[in-house]
Amino acid sequence: MWPTVSPQSRSSPSADGAAILRLEQLTRTFAVGDQFVRALDGVDLQVAAGEYISLMGPSGSGKSTLLNILGLLDRPTSGEYWLAGEQTSTMSDDRLADTRQREIGFVFQFFHLIHRMTAVENVELPMMLAGVPPAERRARAREVLQRMGLEARINHRSSQLSGGERQRVAIARAVVMQPKILLADEPTGNLDSVSGGEVIRIVEALHEEGLTLIVVTHDQALGSRAHRRLLMRDGRIVQDVSG
């Protein structure tokens, strides 16, 4: 199903590498009316730098909730989360934002590009927030877009791009700040298999260069490509398979 990716790209995870992510008894509950929903129910997890992980499980099992906490978009209700050795629960909101900007790239199912902007402007956005000077960020954005095979689309508005192209712009935006971790929540969920394949090829190529990759997916084939496969059910990781 993913013919463009060669089997050699499957390198073994560096299991003994320093843990870039570490979760301890993580829970997250949501108040819904007078009820509480336990979206995460005691998650323990260690991820070494450079791992390629897929996160699967039935709908509502807590995959997105976990990914959002890993990406510092959300805070756990209890438990601890160390990111690159730092305890995140004590970080201020500003620190979280800065860490997110530096360390983490997000790719979403629905791309979340800003339609009135061109591809290159979308990719510039995180650099703009970080205060990178215009000339430098334009150059960096172009370079990354070229790597995504989008040199011909640089000045297209995102509304003029196909789904696959949009997702590749979104990946460029996610990695242009050179984060250590790329979190993707069903990145191919909204794409046909051909453009989905391109997206996966790109993401895996980035992993080859050392990016830690965590992909949430419902796609069995895609999930099994990862070197480490986590299965969630009812807010818990019930299976953790490597190799």
Add this chain to the structure above:
Amino acid sequence: MRLADRHRVAFSALARTPLRTAMLLLATAIGVAAVLMLTALGEAARGYIADEFQSLGTDLLVVLPGRTETSGAGAGMMSGATPRDITLDDARALLRSSAIAAVAPLVVGESPVSVGSLERDVTIMGTTASYAAIRRWTMASGEFLPDVDMDRESPVCVIGDTIGRELFRGEPPVGRWLRVGDRRCRVAGLLARQGVSVMVDVDTVVMIPVAMAQSLFDSAGLFRVLIQARSRDVMPAARRFVLDTFRERHHGEEDVTVITQDAVLKTFDGILGALTMALAGIAAVSLLVAGVLIMNVMLVAVSQRTQEIGLLKALGARRSQVLALFLTEALYLALLGAFAGLLLGFAGVWLLGSLYPDFTFHPPLWAVAGAVLTSMACGMLFGILPARRASRLDPVAALARR
């Protein structure tokens, strides 16, 4: 985030909804323009009154019967019994001071005036030759009242421009006779046309010798005595002399009021200044309304851009960055609106000026600065709520909004 980027992003967000932005700009612009135009109106009224009094000359004292409680332009509130009349002898006595250059007694009344079968009711002013000099009136033709003793009832008169045209139907009036009440008098001169001056329409008056007016209206007392001091510097001396003279002649009672036009002007100035401020206040309310409008539209914008805000946060935007972004937008609206309002306001002021050339319309500087600052303050104040709401959005929920 760099300042230039922040401005660019805010600006492009506004440019994306041109109609909405235009409406908000208009709302602010109308507020600012209203401040400019209303204060210009108030100031014009003030300037007009000031000019009017200036035309009286700064060396003028006016004596009126009765004592007013205040020294300003009070409406003749008496203290005590009916005051003694001011007589022609009183007026004549004032001429003895070296501080006083001229004295013009004044009697005012209404009387029918006719030439042949044409008749109309006219304001009659009885005075002396000095009056024209004190008021700096000029003649269109002929001469003013003759410089004779105050008691003399010479049968002459001086008429205003409108009277001349209406009663003599375009023929030169000088030398002709007209009837004032039951008396006849010869027209000695025609006043130069000058319209309303100090609230009297000079073009529609007939002036006769003061003694004739007194017997015509059967009154011994004078309505006013106009006194011209030799110079501005001797005004206090002249005033003191006037008061002393009257006290002496009226058996020790100070039963007249002496007003200088400075005092009158000050009072009017105060009243009209307050009026201008009130107008400015009313106009500022419309700025407040514009602010509320900005707030509402910004709140809508925040909810429409929820996903975008979530994205910015996912990309590492701090809360303060999102806040600054939306505040910048509000500030832009206020600033551009104020600028448009200045254009609109000055255009309106110019229009007023060309519609009423007799007045000088200039919005005062404090009103211009105040309007701009108020609109900016409103923009900030009413921008804060939406901006705060944006900055506090939960990124996960915001991104999930479809």
